[in-house]
Amino acid sequence: MSQSTENGFTRVQLNTADAGAVINKNIYGQFAEHLGRLFYDGLWVGHDSDIPNTRGWRTDVLEALQKLAVPVLRWPGGCFSDEYRWRDGIGAAEDRPVRVNTLWGGVEESNQVGTHEYFDLVELLGAEAYVNCNMGTGSPREMAEWLEYMTSHSKSDLAELRRSNGRDQPFRLHHFGIGNETWGAGGFMRPEYYCDRYKHWSTMARVPWDVPTKFVASGGHGADGEAVTEWTDYLTKNIQPNFLCKLDAISFHYYSHPKKKDNSLTLEDLGKATAFPEDEWISTLQAALKMEEFLAANRAVLEENDPEGHVGLYVDEWGTWYDSEEGSQPGFLYQQNSLRDALVAAVTFNIFHRYADRVQMANIAQLVNVLQAMILTEGDRMLLTPTYHAFRMYVPFQGATHVPLFVVGSTDYVCEDRAIPAISASAARTETGELFVSLVNTHPHLEQAIEVAGPDSPLTSARGELLTAEQMDAHNTFDQPANVVPVSYEADATDAGLLLTVPAKSVLVVKVD
Numbered sequence: 110m111s112q113s114t115e116n117g118f119t120r121v122q123l124n125t126a127d128a129g130a131v132i133n134k135n136i137y138g139q140f141a142e143h144l145g146r147l148f149y150d151g152l153w154v155g156h157d158s159d160i161p162n163t164r165g166w167r168t169d170v171l172e173a174l175q176k177l178a179v180p181v182l183r184w185p186g187g188c189f190s191d192e193y194r195w196r197d198g199i200g201a202a203e204d205r206p207v208r209v210n211t212l213w214g215g216v217e218e219s220n221q222v223g224t225h226e227y228f229d230l231v232e233l234l235g236a237e238a239y240v241n242c243n244m245g246t247g248s249p250r251e252m253a254e255w256l257e258y259m260t261s262h263s264k265s266d267l268a269e270l271r272r273s274n275g276r277d278q279p280f281r282l283h284h285f286g287i288g289n290e291t292w293g294a295g296g297f298m299r300p301e302y303y304c305d306r307y308k309h310w311s312t313m314a315r316v317p318w319d320v321p322t323k324f325v326a327s328g329g330h331g332a333d334g335e336a337v338t339e340w341t342d343y344l345t346k347n348i349q350p351n352f353l354c355k356l357d358a359i360s361f362h363y364y365s366h367p368k369k370k371d372n373s374l375t376l377e378d379l380g381k382a383t384a385f386p387e388d389e390w391i392s393t394l395q396a397a398l399k400m401e402e403f404l405a406a407n408r409a410v411l412e413e414n415d416p417e418g419h420v421g422l423y424v425d426e427w428g429t430w431y432d433s434e435e436g437s438q439p440g441f442l443y444q445q446n447s448l449r450d451a452l453v454a455a456v457t458f459n460i461f462h463r464y465a466d467r468v469q470m471a472n473i474a475q476l477v478n479v480l481q482a483m484i485l486t487e488g489d490r491m492l493l494t495p496t497y498h499a500f501r502m503y504v505p506f507q508g509a510t511h512v513p514l515f516v517v518g519s520t521d522y523v524c525e526d527r528a529i530p531a532i533s534a535s536a537a538r539t540e541t542g543e544l545f546v547s548l549v550n551t552h553p554h555l556e557q558a559i560e561v562a563g564p565d566s567p568l569t570s571a572r573g574e575l576l577t578a579e580q581m582d583a584h585n586t587f588d589q590p591a592n593v594v595p596v597s598y599e600a601d602a603t604d605a606g607l608l609l610t611v612p613a614k615s616v617l618v619v620k621v622d
């Protein structure tokens with residue numbers, strides 16, 4: 110919107126009287142696949158490691174993740190789930206078979222992390238469990254048996270097997286995905302074919318009657334035109350959920366690349382994670398902002414086909430995807446993470462908040478050492494990425510109620526033939542009544558003076574944190590892990606109101622009173 114305000118400043122006008130939807134905490138979810146150095150090195154070092162660990166999990170990484178209040182963790186893939194045999198990952202560690210992780214680098218998969226270790230991790234994080242089964246090379250029987258193993262409180266042989274492996278009580282399974290990217294690497298299926306398969310598998314997917322597991326169908330992905338809603342539309346028109354054939358959510362995947370690839374499947378020439386030109390700063394943010402049109406289109410289809418709102422949308426893979434770092438194994442998807450990634454995360458959170466009525470989960474790809482990671486590790490060292498800091502700053506938005514707002518008088522940031530709004534804003538009220546506002550300045554050169562105004566009583570102060578840096582590609586390294594870290598921020602109202610100065614290329618999250 111480009112109309113100007115009386116005082117010439119951009120104004121963020123909060124509509125606190127008109128409560129929006131509750132922002133499901135799971136929008137801040139994470140994704141952990143058996144890929145590259147995510148588990149082995151990044152998280153799991155084993156009980157006997159010299160690296161301090163908690164039952165095999167790196168203590169430094171664990172403690173950092175606990176500060177993010179990770180609400181849900183999707184596992185074991187991704188594409189990996191389509192070759193995962195759950196029985197390989199149970200029982201004595203030394204007896205577990207070594208397999209080949211065929212897609213992600215063709216490296217050995219030791220199976221040292223399996224079902225029990227995954228649930229130990231989610232319990233240590235206080236997160237919900239989201240397990241994706243193997244529709245690629247598995248069978249409905251394997252899926253049904255895994256479900257029984259995880260969730261049964263009976264004396265069945267599978268429940269007893271779980272007990273003999275050290276777990277008496279069933280694991281709490283909150284979400285269960287059937288298929289992954291079935292439009293692509295999951296089998297290049299048509300929606301019609303997958304829909305029939307989903308109905309079959311979902312009907313065979315049984316959990317005890319008192320366990321409220323949510324069942325998730327593999328849906329569509331970021332695409333042009335009607336293709337973006339094709340899967341959501343077909344599945345919701347052709348599945349009538351009942352207590353046998355369950356459907357609680359449909360997934361949606363979208364990655365942002367600096368250089369657009371017309372949805373072609375390639376891992377090359379996507380753009381670099383650092384040392385990029387300004388036109389890739391704007392193209393990456395512009396790509397991230399497309400999430401809004403994808404969600405709007407899918408929400409419209411869901412409102413038409415499922416007006417009572419039974420089916421949620423889980424954006425269970427999203428984030429930036431760049432060229433792998435030079436010298437790293439290309440199949441490991443290891444990339445640096447800069448201030449640009451923090452802005453991508455923040456503008457995406459602000460979009461998710463606006464669609465909180467349907468978007469019930471989102472899982473950034475991925476947790477450690479893979480794609481847009483929270484944490485990078487090297488031997489016994491680790492660093493927190495700018496994306497980690499954005500997630501931490503936004504913790505107060507988990508479970509808060511979205512407050513609609515208008516941005517008045519905002520200009521565009523223009524670079525060559527591209528233009529995006531210079532300001533992305535969001536607000537929410539927590540359960541305890543605190544009001545939080547986030548402001549993202551996408552302009553890499555110009556600071557913005559923004560007036561934040563409520564509907565009636567004047568706002569008097571803002572206290573919070575600011576994330577910014579001198580360079581667009583500023584990032585943390587193992588030798589300089591504090592190049593990009595949040596600093597505290599405060600501002601008090603004057604006669605002109607509550608005016609916040611938001612530096613160029615920054616993310617600001619404040620509590621306003």
Ligand code: AHR
Nearest residue numbers: 186187188189289290474
């Ligand atoms: O996150 C990496 C991969 O991206 C996942 O395995 C797959 O689902 C997607 O294509």
